[in-house]
Amino acid sequence: xxxxxPVAGISINVFLLIGVGAMVGFLSGVFGVGGGFLxxxxxxxxxxxxxxxxxxxxxxxVAASTSGAFAHxxxxxxxxxxxxxxxxxxxxxxxxxxxxxxxxxQTGNVDVVIRICYVVLLALVGAIMLIESLTRPVSDETASKxxxxxxxxxxxxxxxxxxETSGVTTSAMSPILLGIMVGILAAIxGVGGGFLxIPTMTYLLRMPMRVVVGTSLFQMLFTAGATTVMQASVNxxxxxxxxxSLLIGSSIGAQIGVRVGRHLSGRQLKIFLAILVLGxxxxxxxxxxxxPAHILAQMGGH
Amino acid sequence: xxxxxxxxxxxxxxxxxxxxxxxxxxxxxxxxxxDVIHMGTFYGGMDVTITGTAARGDQVVVVIRGAxxxxxxxxxxxxxxxxxxxxxxxxxxxxxxxxxxxxxxxDKILGREVIDAHQLDESAIRxxxxxxxxxxxxxxxxxxxxxxxxxxxxxxxxxxxxxxxxPGPAGTPFTVAFRWxxxxxxGLYTVSAYECRDGAVAGELKATLKVDEVGFPAWMAHMAxxxxxxxxxxxxxxxxxxxxxxxFVASRLGKGGAVAH
Numbered sequence: 001x002x003x004x005x006p007v008a009g010i011s012i013n014v015f016l017l018i019g020v021g022a023m024v025g026f027l028s029g030v031f032g033v034g035g036g037f038l039x040x041x042x043x044x045x046x047x048x049x050x051x052x053x054x055x056x057x058x059x060x061x062v063a064a065s066t067s068g069a070f071a072h073x074x075x076x077x078x079x080x081x082x083x084x085x086x087x088x089x090x091x092x093x094x095x096x097x098x099x100x101x102x103x104x105x106q107t108g109n110v111d112v113v114i115r116i117c118y119v120v121l122l123a124l125v126g127a128i129m130l131i132e133s134l135t136r137p138v139s140d141e142t143a144s145k146x147x148x149x150x151x152x153x154x155x156x157x158x159x160x161x162x163x164e165t166s167g168v169t170t171s172a173m174s175p176i177l178l179g180i181m182v183g184i185l186a187a188i189x190g191v192g193g194g195f196l197x198i199p200t201m202t203y204l205l206r207m208p209m210r211v212v213v214g215t216s217l218f219q220m221l222f223t224a225g226a227t228t229v230m231q232a233s234v235n236x237x238x239x240x241x242x243x244x245s246l247l248i249g250s251s252i253g254a255q256i257g258v259r260v261g262r263h264l265s266g267r268q269l270k271i272f273l274a275i276l277v278l279g280x281x282x283x284x285x286x287x288x289x290x291x292p293a294h295i296l297a298q299m300g301g302h
Numbered sequence: 303x304x305x306x307x308x309x310x311x312x313x314x315x316x317x318x319x320x321x322x323x324x325x326x327x328x329x330x331x332x333x334x335x336x337d338v339i340h341m342g343t344f345y346g347g348m349d350v351t352i353t354g355t356a357a358r359g360d361q362v363v364v365v366i367r368g369a370x371x372x373x374x375x376x377x378x379x380x381x382x383x384x385x386x387x388x389x390x391x392x393x394x395x396x397x398x399x400x401x402x403x404x405x406x407x408x409d410k411i412l413g414r415e416v417i418d419a420h421q422l423d424e425s426a427i428r429x430x431x432x433x434x435x436x437x438x439x440x441x442x443x444x445x446x447x448x449x450x451x452x453x454x455x456x457x458x459x460x461x462x463x464x465x466x467x468x469p470g471p472a473g474t475p476f477t478v479a480f481r482w483x484x485x486x487x488x489g490l491y492t493v494s495a496y497e498c499r500d501g502a503v504a505g506e507l508k509a510t511l512k513v514d515e516v517g518f519p520a521w522m523a524h525m526a527x528x529x530x531x532x533x534x535x536x537x538x539x540x541x542x543x544x545x546x547x548x549x550f551v552a553s554r555l556g557k558g559g560a561v562a563h
Contacts (some may be wrong), residue, residue: 002344005519006519006520006522007523007526007533009487011347030324060541062537062538062545063542064548066542067548105455109387112384228534228538229531229534229535229537229538229553231534232533236527238534238537240522244544251325255552289385291380294446294449295378295442296378296450297375297376
């Protein structure tokens with residue numbers, strides 16, 4: 001069954017979109033990682049413009065993180081104060097990212113920049129996952145806490161604030177800066193930033209793991225929401241049909257993934273996911289190097 | 303009296319010729335089915351059939367054209383190992399869509415000058431196209447533009463695709479059936495059937511084909527473009543409601559919130 005995506009301007013098989021969403025949702029359910037970093041490149045491969053793919057993925061993340069954040073909130077696992085500080089940064093970062101996209105769109109290289117960002121991101125995420133899963137037990141997620149130079153810098157930052165739910169005292173600037181970074185990534189790449197938020201909140205902000213996931217989802221919901229509004233207003237890139245189709249798939253896939261994940265070896269699965277991510281990275285990298293089929297390309301926009 | 307009879311005869315003759323000519327027009331009317339294509343929610347292209355009748359012995363070329371447009375495209379070039387967009391190319395004097403179907407290879411039934419004059423094949427478009435800046439490699443740009451449009455299925459030339467039927471008293475019926483590209487933008491397209499005889503165009507029939515965005519996608523596209531901030535807020539509200547709906551379903555299943563993010 002084909003549906004017409006009015007903003008992307010193409011007709012596409014809806015089951016293909018739901019299938020892609022389900023695949024990414026399945027991986028999210030199995031591994032407990034976000035799927036944004038996989039979803040956008042897969043959409044690009046389906047022929048959707050990188051800008052529309054990234055912006056619509058951000059819209060899809062709003063729905064996915066609403067569901068997750070609400071579930072965690074009911075269990076008291078959301079540090080609202082920390083989330084709000086990150087949110088301030090996230091909105092600023094989302095604004096910066098949206099205007100970066102606008103400038104890149106005018107130079108005509110937005111697609112190339114998004115692709116390059118993805119190659120770097122996928123290489124980093126894939127390599128870290130592979131190394132971690134090969135060298136460290138999967139359950140040992142808090143092992144790297146230590147008194148590093150970064151810890152000392154964090155302690156010296158001004159505006160020290162107590163975050164009761166997390167049980168930590170840190171500078172208010174830390175979550176704001178983290179939010180800015182995630183906001184920029186959300187706007188340019190359409191990712192939720194869980195891969196950046198979770199380790200940073202765990203290792204730098206020293207938040208307990210049960211609060212980390214809920215708070216990251218809480219801030220992601222608002223960052224992705226603000227990014228969606230800005231992308232729609234400035235770049236006219238958000239396709240609701242596309243976002244909803246992906247969401248249907250990812251919700252179903254995640255439910256199946258959670259059930260399947262309980263019966264599988266986490267370490268081997270993580271190695272498999274790392275290989276998948278690195279494979280995608282190599283494919284996108286080769287696409288950048290190989291001569292395109294045409295030396296002319298449509299300009300961004302609709 | 304003789305003069306009055308002569309004048310009457312003249313006007314009668316004109317009326318008869320006009321009536322015959324009108325009859326001939328009916329006989330050769332060009333029919334496009336459907337003549338309006340709606341791009342709705344489940345739009346994925348459309349099967350289109352064009353039929354008509356040509357004079358006995360004539361060959362036919364059917365051309366569907368979009369309005370002439372000016373396109374601004376990115377030109378890709380290699381910078382280091384990576385292909386990036388480097389400079390813009392303005393291309394004008396080209397139709398937004400060009401489909402040409404003929405009963406035989408066009409160059410076998412028409413002379414090159416006639417083909418160029420009526421813009422009946424890609425070679426004619428290549429010649430008419432204006433590319434700026436002129437410093438760019440003109441033949442390469444022209445060739446790439448046509449290749450790009452062909453790959454998008456909005457430029458297509460197919461010889462032999464048009465079928466000529468059995469000649470009858472009214473002439474020879476012709477038919478061409480094809481899949482209207484789902485990538486063709488909304489607009490009003492001109493459908494022309496050229497009757498070809500002795501290397502020249504002996505007659506031309508015209509019709510139109512309209513492609514419209516309708517329903518929810520049309521509304522969404524309009525909102526996204528003209529009321530962008532409202533559309534953005536709508537997108538977020540829809541996503542929030544969808545997320546809460548998923549949480550509701552997931553908690554009913556006993557696995558609240560286990561969704562991708």
